Amino acid sequence: MAVVDLHLHTTASDGRLTPGELIALVARKGLQVVSVTDHDSTEGLAEALEAAKAFPNLTVIPGIELSTDIPGDEIHVLAYFVRHKDEELLATLRKFRQGRLERGRGMVEKLRDMGMDIEWQRVQEIAGDGAVGRPHVALALMEKGYVSQTNEAFEKYLGRNGPAYVEREKLTPVDAVEAITSWGGVAVLAHPAQLLDLDVKLEELRSAGLVGMEVYYAQYSEERILELASTAARHGLLPCGGSD
8 A cells, every 4th residue: 555645736736625635635545655746836835734733644745846848848847855935946936836827828818719718717716826727727628618528628729739738938857956956855757657768868857966756656557667667777766656
C-alpha cells in the first residue's frame, strides 16, 4: 500500500478539495508523507500545514508545480521543501498567476468567437480563490454541454495545438530548476513519460540541479513505471511519485 503521494493539488489551483479537506482525506487514507504542489501557487500551503497538525503521523512537504515551455511542448517541474514565504518566490508566482489569468481570458474569447457561449465570470467562479487554469475553462465547457468530459475539452480546443489555445509567459525548464534551487527547494521532473528525447532533457536538467523525476504516477502502467525507474537510475535521479 502506498503511503507517500508527492503530487497533489487543491483549490489554490485546479484541485477540487480545499487544502484542509485534502489533508483530512489523505490522512484517512493512511498516507504518511504528502506534498501539496499547486500550480504556480503557495496559497494553499499555510492551511494544509495547519490542518496537518491534527494528524501527527502525517508529514506535509511544502511544494509547487511550475509550468515551463520548450518548443512545441511544455514541461512541468515540481519543487519540494521550498521556502514558501520567500518574497522573491512569491513575486515570481504572482507574475505567473497573472499570466494564467490573461491566458484564461484569451481562451474564453477564442471560444466565444467559435460560437461557444462561455462566460469569463463563470470561469472565475469555478476557479474560486485558486489560480485560473485551463481545467477551469474545460469545466465551463463541460457545464454548458459543449464537451462531455474535461479531457475532450483539451483534445478539441485547449491543448497546445487546439484552436482556443493561448500562450503565456513561462520559464524554460532549466530556468525553473535553477530558480527552485535558489528558493531552497528540490527540483523533480513531473510526469515525464510523454516527453520526446527524455534522456537528452534529463541530462540537461540534471546539470542545472534536477534531483529526481516522477516514476510512480497514477496514469502509468507497470511496464512504463519499470522503464522510468530504469531511466531515473541511469541518470542518478531519485524516483518519486504521486497521483496528480
